[in-house]
Amino acid sequence: MEKESKLKMGNNNFTATIEVSKSPQSVFRSITNDVAKWWGGKDLEGKSIDLNDEFIINHPGAHYSKQKLVEVVPGKKIVWLVTESTMYWLKKDQHEWANTKMIFEITTKSHKTILHFTHEGLVPEKECYAMCAQGWNMVIKDYLFNFITYDKPHF
16 A cells, blocks of 8 residues: 655646555546545535536535546546635635645556545645645545445534
């Protein structure tokens, strides 16, 4: 099991990578069909399976975001565009996530499936970067990893 997050040279977008012993199709299904079980819990509303589906994550008083699926390649890639966002705890720009993308890329390596997550637009210059990076590390490396590996919902 490999878990990492890093900044690529010339690319300051937040990234996190996990390696699991599940098929690419299984990983893909876990991400798309069951977002509520690893990220949103009861605070998720809408659909997250097919191209142009939209869903909302709303943690009242803390975080609100609306995502639209703008690219879906079964077993390989999912891209969510954040169409609306409010992070109530930010002081400068509470809408920093608006027009950013969350990209899930699925590949294989030596009988393992690699999930590479990029939050395109979440860069160190953003006010929320440090806290959001910490949050994404927990969501991707713990919640999603455990859900994919052990079928154990976080919520």
